[in-house]
Amino acid sequence: MALNGKVAVVTGGAQGLGKGFAEVLLRHGAKVSLFDVVEDSGNATKTAFDKEFGPDRTLFCVCDVTSEKQFTDAFQKTVQSFGGIDIVCNNAGIINETDWEKTVAINLSGVIRGTYLAVEHLKKQNGGRGGVIINIASMAGLGPLPTCPVYTATKHGVVGFTRAMAMASEYGGYGVRLNMICPIFVRTGLLSSLDKEERAGDFYHLRDVNQKIMERFGTLEVSDVAKAFEKLVLDESKNGAALYVKTEGADYVKFPTQEDIEEKSKQ
Ligand SMILES: NC(=O)C1=CN([C@@H]2O[C@H](COP(=O)(O)OP(=O)(O)OC[C@H]3O[C@@H](n4cnc5c(N)ncnc54)[C@H](O)[C@@H]3O)[C@@H](O)[C@H]2O)C=CC1
Numbered sequence: 001m002a003l004n005g006k007v008a009v010v011t012g013g014a015q016g017l018g019k020g021f022a023e024v025l026l027r028h029g030a031k032v033s034l035f036d037v038v039e040d041s042g043n044a045t046k047t048a049f050d051k052e053f054g055p056d057r058t059l060f061c062v063c064d065v066t067s068e069k070q071f072t073d074a075f076q077k078t079v080q081s082f083g084g085i086d087i088v089c090n091n092a093g094i095i096n097e098t099d100w101e102k103t104v105a106i107n108l109s110g111v112i113r114g115t116y117l118a119v120e121h122l123k124k125q126n127g128g129r130g131g132v133i134i135n136i137a138s139m140a141g142l143g144p145l146p147t148c149p150v151y152t153a154t155k156h157g158v159v160g161f162t163r164a165m166a167m168a169s170e171y172g173g174y175g176v177r178l179n180m181i182c183p184i185f186v187r188t189g190l191l192s193s194l195d196k197e198e199r200a201g202d203f204y205h206l207r208d209v210n211q212k213i214m215e216r217f218g219t220l221e222v223s224d225v226a227k228a229f230e231k232l233v234l235d236e237s238k239n240g241a242a243l244y245v246k247t248e249g250a251d252y253v254k255f256p257t258q259e260d261i262e263e264k265s266k267q
């Protein structure tokens with residue numbers, strides 16, 4: 001997909017991976033609406049992008065993805081300012097095993113809400129232009145991370161939901177593609193979440209295990225995942241695909257087919 005002149009929404013776009021994805025889109029000539037709860041960082045990121053890319057290319061909307069009203073209003077404001085939407089990246093996420101309901105509300109319900117709103121705006125049957133939705137899952141959406149079971153569950157949920165929606169879009173002729181990114185550990189603020197007892201909850205005693213898993217898989221920079229995001233957003237052939245990003249590079253995940261599952265269950 002050529003990105004010049006396209007309009008994108010990035011949730012959790014004020015910092016970390018979301019900021020990195022927004023920068024990729026801006027470099028390709030897109031306009032970007034950043035949705036985030038943290039007003040200071042959102043404004044600071046918009047100011048930095050204004051300086052680098054010009055004043056009319058970025059919008060910042062205060063938006064908590066757990067609020068239907070704030071999310072709907074932010075989509076509306078983006079359409080009013082930029083004249084439509086072509087790309088939506090549902091990226092906002094946290095790790096909090098103590099307040100696990102908040103983790104589910106942001107990481108899974110927030111992605112579901114953001115995807116439904118995106119489909120409503122992009123879908124050709126509603127007068128939309130079609131486009132692409134990229135949901136940010138994790139390697140913890142493909143295999144279990146024992147140090148954060150609820151975070152793991154939300155990311156598995158994002159993978160299952162996005163794959164099903166990709167099929168629904170294809171069967172329904174929405175003109176919208178839905179894909180996922182599944183990175184291993186990335187050096188952002190989120191990475192230290194499990195070092196804090198109030199975030200790690202009952203799994204605080206497993207912080208050494210977390211350290212070992214991190215050493216085994218290694219850690220990425222935001223720019224590594226931004227490069228994978230660029231590859232995925234430019235590739236118009238993919239729908240329902242998950243790009244696994246690791247230290248050796250990025251590869252598409254080969255999900256088992258129904259035949260694979262049935263074959264294995266016979267063994
Ligand atoms: N850092 C890592 O190791 C990995 C991160 N991910 C995923 O990438 C996504 C981004 O994470 P990072 O950039 O690492 O974290 P981060 O903490 O640096 O950035 C997350 C952003 O989301 C925003 N946010 C949090 N709650 C929100 C809400 N309710 N509404 C709107 N915005 C909200 C924060 O204010 C922040 O700007 C998350 O979904 C995370 O699960 C996936 C794999 C690895």
Ligand SMILES: CCCCCC(=O)CC\C=C/C=C/C=C/[C@@H](O)[C@@H](O)CCCC(=O)O
Binds near residue numbers: 138139184217
């Ligand atoms: C501080 C935690 C931040 C987590 C943020 C992420 O989303 C990063 C996820 C990164 C890696 C996940 C790896 C999961 C691997 C599992 O498939 C499994 O292989 C782990 C096995 C652990 C073991 O054998 O001890």
